[in-house]
Amino acid sequence: MLKLKKKNKEENNALLDQYPAKSGYAESYRTMRTNLQFASMDRDLTVICVTSATEKEGKTNTVANLAYTIAQTGQHVLMVDCDLRKPGLTHRFGKKGEPGLSELVSEQLGTLMAEGSTAKIKLNDLVKLNNLQRRTGILSIADEENSVELSFYDGSLTDVYWKNRPDNKKLASSLVAANLLTKEQAQLAIGHQRRSVQKLGTILTTMGMITMADLKKHLSMHIVEAFKTAASIYNGQFKFTPMPASQIDTTIEHDVNFEKMFQEFLDEGHQFPYLADMIESVVTKTDVDNLYLMPSGKIPPNPSEMVNSGKMAFALNHLSNVYDFVIIDTPPVLPASDALVLSPGTDGVLLVVKANQVNRKYIKDAVKQLESVGTKILGVVLNRVDVSRERYYRYYSKYYTSYYGEDAEE
Numbered sequence: 001m002l003k004l005k006k007k008n009k010e011e012n013n014a015l016l017d018q019y020p021a022k023s024g025y026a027e028s029y030r031t032m033r034t035n036l037q038f039a040s041m042d043r044d045l046t047v048i049c050v051t052s053a054t055e056k057e058g059k060t061n062t063v064a065n066l067a068y069t070i071a072q073t074g075q076h077v078l079m080v081d082c083d084l085r086k087p088g089l090t091h092r093f094g095k096k097g098e099p100g101l102s103e104l105v106s107e108q109l110g111t112l113m114a115e116g117s118t119a120k121i122k123l124n125d126l127v128k129l130n131n132l133q134r135r136t137g138i139l140s141i142a143d144e145e146n147s148v149e150l151s152f153y154d155g156s157l158t159d160v161y162w163k164n165r166p167d168n169k170k171l172a173s174s175l176v177a178a179n180l181l182t183k184e185q186a187q188l189a190i191g192h193q194r195r196s197v198q199k200l201g202t203i204l205t206t207m208g209m210i211t212m213a214d215l216k217k218h219l220s221m222h223i224v225e226a227f228k229t230a231a232s233i234y235n236g237q238f239k240f241t242p243m244p245a246s247q248i249d250t251t252i253e254h255d256v257n258f259e260k261m262f263q264e265f266l267d268e269g270h271q272f273p274y275l276a277d278m279i280e281s282v283v284t285k286t287d288v289d290n291l292y293l294m295p296s297g298k299i300p301p302n303p304s305e306m307v308n309s310g311k312m313a314f315a316l317n318h319l320s321n322v323y324d325f326v327i328i329d330t331p332p333v334l335p336a337s338d339a340l341v342l343s344p345g346t347d348g349v350l351l352v353v354k355a356n357q358v359n360r361k362y363i364k365d366a367v368k369q370l371e372s373v374g375t376k377i378l379g380v381v382l383n384r385v386d387v388s389r390e391r392y393y394r395y396y397s398k399y400y401t402s403y404y405g406e407d408a409e410e
């Protein structure tokens with residue numbers, strides 16, 4: 001049974017648990033579920049937004065009932081209350097006051113990790129967290145054998161330095177081993193380096209001992225090797241030291257694509273264990289099998305900025321890999337920009353329209369705004385149709401009742 005917190009008679013009568021399974025109302029949601037399946041035949045449909053042009057058109061009921069209907073097929077469905085202004089789903093399920101989406105984005109994913117143990121927080125988590133928080137500084141990771149420093153500029157990884165790299169693996173030694181430098185040239189360049197503030201690579205290229213292409217190749221290999229060493233420190237300590245942007249060197253000559261390198265080091269299926277636990281800690285199980293809810297949490301002062309953050313995008317991407325279906329309840333399009341900000345990153349939008357209430361111009365404006373940001377509109381849900389006034393629906397109801405029995409009447 002779909003147990004939602006009852007707010008008033010009108011809302012209560014719109015919930016599926018108040019209707020027989022064979023009723024026309026329940027069948028309309030099964031039809032919606034089927035139509036979504038057809039809409040996604042050419043691609044996976046995992047994350048959708050549900051919104052409306054204006055307030056009180058029934059979008060929250062649509063989210064709850066559609067999610068309930070999909071969950072009945074055995075799929076794991078998550079409802080996300082992303083209406084951070086008037087969180088309807090959160091109230092319906094009696095989760096007001098519980099931590100949710102806003103705490104996840106602003107507090108948990110926004111908490112600065114100054115220091116700690118790599119046994120608790122993996123390197124993958126630390127790099128991603130620094131990226132989400134757009135931090136600038138040095139992340140030091142060390143154990144009894146190795147010490148590595150990772151430089152970040154505005155959240156982006158710019159360099160990885162293995163502080164106690166063995167002598168036979170240092171730049172000059174690797175160039176000599178590759179027959180790109182003689183021992184005498186290496187000693188001469190190192191001597192110059194000790195008497196100046198220049199980097200060894202700069203001295204080698206300035207003196208014409210090696211080409212820039214060879215230098216980039218070997219520095220790139222050194223960076224990858226250093227990152228691999230950092231990733232192998234499972235039982236060490238980490239410390240992040242914030243620094244002014246002027247102190248982070250972004251001019252290092254290399255050909256490393258840090259994003260690609262980072263992705264190659266991720267463990268399949270367990271990419272961010274610490275962050276994954278953080279995200280899933282604010283997901284709650286409902287009384288319905290296979291149906292889950294992420295409540296809104298406390299109402300933030302800046303909902304649009306929160307929705308438009310990298311932290312929000314990361315959380316939704318993670319959830320899309322955990323649940324079969326994610327349905328997001330967003331504020332109406334015309335009063336707020338949240339749906340416009342969020343929807344382009346989803347698989348599409350369902351626009352809920354309350355019959356005989358909303359001016360057609362408002363609906364057209366909402367559609368135009370959604371399309372202007374590249375949102376795919378999956379369909380329009382016509383809500384609260386007066387079947388006694390609509391000839392087609394009277395025929396449909398009569399047909400449905402005769403086929404399934406008297407208990408199917410609304």
